[in-house]
Amino acid sequence: MIPDTLIPLAVLLTSFITGIAILLLGEDRVRLRTALNLTGAVLKLVLVMLMLWGVFQGHAYQTRIPFLPGMDLVLRADGMTILFASLSAVLWLLTTIYAIGYLEGAPHRRRFFAYFSFCVTATMGVSLAGNLVTFFLFYEVLTLTTYPLVVHRGTEKSMKAGAVYLAYTLGGSALVLVGMLWLYAIAGPFDFTETGVLGDLFAENRIALTVIFFLLMLGFGVKAALFPFHAWLPAAMVAPAPVSALLHAVAVVKAGAFGMVRVVYDVYGITVCDEEALLPAFMVLAAITILYGSLRALAQDDFKKRLAFSTVSQVSYILLGIAMFGPMGTIGGLVHLVHQGIMKITMFFCAGNVAETLHLHKISELKGVGRRLPLTMGAFTVAALGMIGVPPLAGFISKWHLGLGAIESGHPWILAVLVASSLLNAAYFLPILRTVWFDQPDSPWPAPEGGRRLEASWWLLVPPLATAVLTILVGLLGGSVISPIHWAYLIVGREY
């Protein structure tokens, strides 16, 4: 067996080594590459599940590597890690399967899958990071490894999107770097600790630590597509569908949101944040982003753009939950980290299928697509209903807890935001469902290629169906040990 101290490192290596091996393989070694990809992804999932079980039993997994005098790189698994890492591990496996099918026959697949693996390595690093400097290291690596994926098509448009992406995210990183530097100067090196590490320090350095808080939160907010730093996300839609899935659900925006979670709970501590009134500003910012994203989504006819603005809106639910002081709000925010991922990735898989099989990119072109792609659109429907918040789907669980949190923390106006946002969700998702299922197509759909009976290849169908089923299951089986909501309760028990 692998000793506990090495498991976090092994989790990183499963995808890192996969990436290196893929780089070394020739472009045309498709079968071997596919085998490597799937082996790496399954192995990672197994290791993460192992950690999940271990952490549940009270095991401590920690790898500590010296980095600078007095400063270590720490990889370790706590409740939050498990929440984020299992999301990424499950969705990476599914996205890998999807990408293999999606990119069949496309050029530069070696580069794509290598960076895809590095990207997931960085995401895992973010989830396992045990202190701020480790977090920052992987956060930066994530930015850089995602860039070749964003510009994968190599066109002028994707180059522009790549430049926008870099400008925003590295600008955000600069804020984080300044904040981190300043924080270390005041507090010295520290590891993430439940209930926070600052304690009495805050009262002694009130102004500095308040500024640092804003630097860190806004810096991470850039990647979480917080208004007004969200513009890179819709621009990055030029990337291939599996990359969008990765950006929106698994890796990039989640890393930003996760950074904010770590700052509030494991650096400052939620109690300090509440006592020093650091949170209301972010509650307002989250509410603005939620409404703004939804309003912008309404106006989009481009399928992926509408989904992108929907992400802008939905990811801010996480911040909203964090910014409310109270266990229910925290639970709602944390669980949405996972739930949003599952639902949004389903939608991007579906949008990718529509683009890949029928070459349709606009919502107005989707008339009657449901008849041609019933399984795909069935999965999409489940995810859309989940986003709107129909019980018992994933989104309902999130919104229910956020609503309870709003009341518990004494901010009933949040309820109004939630209701308005749900109405807006319905207003931009339901018309898609109506067009897809009830409108008549302008012309009959071309038959599937090669006389296949299925609407698309298995590679493209299994992932959205799996995540759609998950969208239902995480809601239905909320009481089971491995459900995200159960873990959110577990974490909250330790943070308050």
Added chain:
Amino acid sequence: MTGWTLGPEAGLVGFPALGAVVLAITAARGRRLVVGLTLAATLVALVMTLTRLLSVGAYEQDIGGWGAPLGIGWRIDGFAVLMLGLSVAVGIAVSIYSLAYFGDEPGDRRRALFFWPLWFFLWSALHGLFLSRDLFNWYVTLELSGLAAVALIALSGRADALTGSLRYLLLALAASLLYLLGVVVLYSATGSLDLAQVAARLTPGPVALAAILLITAGLVVKSALFPAHFWLPSAHASAPSPVSAVLSALVVKGGFYILARTMTGLWPAAVADGVLLGLGWLGGAAVLWGSLLAIRQQHLKLVIAYSTVAQLGYLFMAFPFWMEGVGEQVASRAWAGAAYQAVSHGLAKAALFLAAGVLIHARGRDDLDALRGLGAHLPVTATAMALAGISLMGIPPGAGFLPKWMMMTAAIQEGRILPIVVLITGGLLAVGYLFRIFRRLLAADDVVLAHPPPRILELAALGLAILSIVTGLSSLPILSLLRIGAPEGFAAYLESVP
């Protein structure tokens, strides 16, 4: 007078010099063997020097038994060995690269004939510089390495290379003259050129100030610090790529090395403080100005050369932290940061120039747009560029992050905001100029390679690039090496290394 004592460090100077002589005589015959033996012997000498340093601590060595003030005296400490290690790593990669870089065409054969003796001669002179500990030997080694560098730049024979090398020659001579004048003034005032003796005898006053200013000005020109940087881009960009790598990674560090040695404890604080502060300001300006100009270049090697102007600035930004009254923690942090930057920039920049050489070789042109779509054909070279780029941008886990972190923590402890602003802006600007290269490598254009480059060229660049990441993750061994014989008052930060 003691007997003939030669330590292993003599091999670092002797073996490359020997190789240069042999290669000058034997020309192309048996070149691979001679080069291979020289590299192996030099590496062994480095390892033995390191071993000796680790077992006995910093030590001094008088060559030929002549001690100070007249003879050649060497001092071997952690800083010296770190720079020697950088030089050996870069030197080995460049040599392996050059064996394949100069091909079989007549022009290439002729160039190789001159390249090898000159390069090994330069290598030897640089090692002499890093080992020396007195002002006159530094003058000699500076002069020798400068002249070899001029000849190497002119090697390609193109008009721009001749202009570049001539300009470099004139400035290098002027710089040497300034330095020499300073040394003469110093000698007349103290009667010695040995650092310890000069430090003991020099009294603050106009004479000391004049000497310091002259010596510093000479070295500033040598190390291409803003605003004396203008000779660097044309010289470094027009040289053959392996030469560019050596110039940017090693030769310009010579001036910095001597400044860092003289500025840590040699001069009386009363006169040195203003100079230190001035160097810091120039360093900051170099970071910003060099980066901005790098963003505006249209040719690959000019982008990289202007990046050198910017990256050298970081070295000098450490100097103001050595002023009187700054705590030892902070001063030592900045000192370690500067040394670390010298190494991390050396590795990354050499990798970048070597990779650029591959790309230019493959396309037969060096404008930026020639790079479009090349990444798909030369993934190893593209990877080398990306890894080296991470280090230059100062993004972890690249080695360039660590010196910036050390300097930023030093600045924040001193409550200085400006250095932090410059360091972070410099990093973002580096992203700006480097992604102009990366973006084109990733473009979807279909290109046909003019010449498929030999594999070994790509691997030499990749090797250095990987090293520039490895040094970003292994700071503790490097810092504990630096601790050995660290100048007085610059050890506090390093003491905490386990």
